[in-house]
Amino acid sequence: MKIQDLQVDHYRIPLPVVLSDSTHGDISHFALVVVRLRDAEGREGTGYTYTVGNIGGSAVRALIDDDLREAVVGEDSRRIERLWERMWWRLHFVGRGGLASFAMAAVDVALWDLAGKRAGEPLWRLLGGHDNRVRAYAGGIDLQFPLEQLLEQARGFVAGGFRAIKMKVGRDRMREDLERALAMRELLGPDFPLMADANMRWSVADAIRAARGLREADLVWLEEPVIPDDVAGHARVAVEGGVPIAAGENLHSVHEFEHLITHGRVAFPEPDLATLGGVTPWLKVARLAEARNLPVTSHGVHDLHVHLLAAVPNASFLEVHGFGLDRFIRQPLALHEGLAVAPDRPGHGVELEYEALAEHRQG
Numbered sequence: 001m002k003i004q005d006l007q008v009d010h011y012r013i014p015l016p017v018v019l020s021d022s023t024h025g026d027i028s029h030f031a032l033v034v035v036r037l038r039d040a041e042g043r044e045g046t047g048y049t050y051t052v053g054n055i056g057g058s059a060v061r062a063l064i065d066d067d068l069r070e071a072v073v074g075e076d077s078r079r080i081e082r083l084w085e086r087m088w089w090r091l092h093f094v095g096r097g098g099l100a101s102f103a104m105a106a107v108d109v110a111l112w113d114l115a116g117k118r119a120g121e122p123l124w125r126l127l128g129g130h131d132n133r134v135r136a137y138a139g140g141i142d143l144q145f146p147l148e149q150l151l152e153q154a155r156g157f158v159a160g161g162f163r164a165i166k167m168k169v170g171r172d173r174m175r176e177d178l179e180r181a182l183a184m185r186e187l188l189g190p191d192f193p194l195m196a197d198a199n200m201r202w203s204v205a206d207a208i209r210a211a212r213g214l215r216e217a218d219l220v221w222l223e224e225p226v227i228p229d230d231v232a233g234h235a236r237v238a239v240e241g242g243v244p245i246a247a248g249e250n251l252h253s254v255h256e257f258e259h260l261i262t263h264g265r266v267a268f269p270e271p272d273l274a275t276l277g278g279v280t281p282w283l284k285v286a287r288l289a290e291a292r293n294l295p296v297t298s299h300g301v302h303d304l305h306v307h308l309l310a311a312v313p314n315a316s317f318l319e320v321h322g323f324g325l326d327r328f329i330r331q332p333l334a335l336h337e338g339l340a341v342a343p344d345r346p347g348h349g350v351e352l353e354y355e356a357l358a359e360h361r362q363g
């Protein structure tokens, strides 16, 4: 099952509305880098990754084109662990995470898509087949929304079938975060799962203060209260703040997760396969969490993550992300009464609409 060919394309995708969080400011675009692998029998596997605000998109494409192509073309597509290791060591001196993990992710996802197609199985079943229905939440990117718009968005999410919602926090005045979270709690009722995401905005002291205030809103979790590098800070926020902590979208290797899970008291490890190096390391983080009696959740690329959460026994919520690709996917993710259903099409089942993407192509 030799890999005959690799094609990589980079798109700059405009968001339908400008979105904001506490560290990226206003976000009008994201980068989508798509890899297509073709094997000797003519099968095609598709993988993709993304970056926020289109930053780094052309660098990811170049890493794949200049370096990862050589690591996989001509190799046996069935030996995914070996190919992943080859990619990791090829980029190690400039990598060990960061952009290298984004580039590896696109290739790794394409390899798993090929594996599923070859087996005639959807990824969720190929990878373990625990339960094809996964609890999903709407990930609002709404920090700058006036309160009424935030509540209106929540009503829309509920009408659209969501039974859990995440909102942004980290406004200039911390009191407004608390007021907004309590207004959401009031609107949604006491039993509705509500999360809040600070996108690394706070110092440890501020995060502890915020978490103590937010206790009243009865959050499922408080996400990324502080920078990912401050592992001890995460532990302090978890213990002194008294709210379960989620983190992981800014971690780019299994080793970083091991450190955060072991020393950071994170209750909801949140790997994003697109920023972590693909399906292969995502599953390792899920197993690591399982071994520590923790759930695993996800960030971004929900059309892919639905398979992974459906595969493993310790799945928590699937994030349905604001950077959805629905406009460019033939059959976007289906949602019923708060549950996302992993499709039964072979591989990941995501068919991109290349004609619709064409006008956004870069380079």
Ligand SMILES: [Mg+2]
Pocket (backbone or CB within 6 Å): 197, 199, 223, 224, 249, 299
């Ligand atoms: Mg987040």
